[in-house]
Amino acid sequence: xxxxxxxxxxxxxxxxxxxxxxxxxxxxxxxxxxxxxxxxxxxxxxxxxxxxxxxxxxxxxxxxxxxxxxxxxxxxxxxxxxxxxxxxxxxxxxxxxxxxxxxxxxxxxxxxxxxxxxxxxxxxxxxxxxxxxxxxxxxxxxxxxxxxxxxxxxxxxxx
Numbered sequence: 375x376x377x378x379x380x381x382x383x384x385x386x387x388x389x390x391x392x393x394x395x396x397x398x399x400x401x402x403x404x405x406x407x408x409x410x411x412x413x414x415x416x417x418x419x420x421x422x423x424x425x426x427x428x429x430x431x432x433x434x435x436x437x438x439x440x441x442x443x444x445x446x447x448x449x450x451x452x453x454x455x456x457x458x459x460x461x462x463x464x465x466x467x468x469x470x471x472x473x474x475x476x477x478x479x480x481x482x483x484x485x486x487x488x489x490x491x492x493x494x495x496x497x498x499x500x501x502x503x504x505x506x507x508x509x510x511x512x513x514x515x516x517x518x519x520x521x522x523x524x525x526x527x528x529x530x531x532x533x
Contacts, residue, residue, distance in 0.1 A: 386494070389487075393495025396488055397421075405438035405475070408504070411521065422448070422502030427510070428475050429522040435510040436473035437518055444501035457493040473509065475523075 397403070408425045409416040416422075423440035430436070440448040449457060456467040464471055464478035472478055484492070507517045 389491045389494045390498050392488070393491035393493070393498075396484075396492050397495055400477075400481070400492075402441070406441050407438075412519075419502050419504060421496070421499060422504040423506035425506075425518055427508060427516055427518045427520045428473070429516075429520045430474060431523070431525070432512060433474065434512050434514065435508055435516045435518075435520055436475055437506045437508045439506050440502060440504050441496055442499045442502040443497050444503050447503050447505040448501060449496065450501060454490065454493040454497060457496060458489040461492060462489055 403415065403421060404410050405424055405428075406421045407415045407417070408419050408423060410424065411426045421441045422444075424438035427435040427437040442448040443450040445451055452460070452467055460466050460472065461478055462482045462484060464476060466472065481489075510516050
């Protein structure tokens with residue numbers, strides 16, 4: 375039958391659809407889409423990197439990076455295996471550790487099929503050219519709006 379999708383094409387489509395679901399369910403667009411934290415996510419730049427950073431005292435300021443397959447500003451040069459490794463272990467292909475705000479410890483429990491589906495979905499996205507700033511070291515001036523993670527003060531015990 376001419377024009378019918380192959381079994382592999384249907385499998386790829388199903389895997390990408392599963393990855394899209396997992397990315398949405400996992401809230402990836404929250405930290406990786408410009409405008410999300412200001413209430414106006416720019417869906418034309420979906421997963422193309424944030425415009426707001428998180429400050430973690432003593433560690434610095436981290437801006438959600440571009441996770442589209444743009445070769446210069448995103449993860450376009452990463453293999454599917456490298457994407458899976460990063461989301462499950464917190465280690466980028468260059469050996470750098472992901473920011474502590476990235477929930478890789480929870481994502482480490484993903485099944486192989488689900489982790490691969492996320493990688494397939496990310497690779498299927500249109501590339502967005504957007505180099506996010508940072509990370510910024512403690513005390514370094516940020517060029518983006520920053521949300522600060524502040525630990526609670528320890529209350530004196532009641533006697």
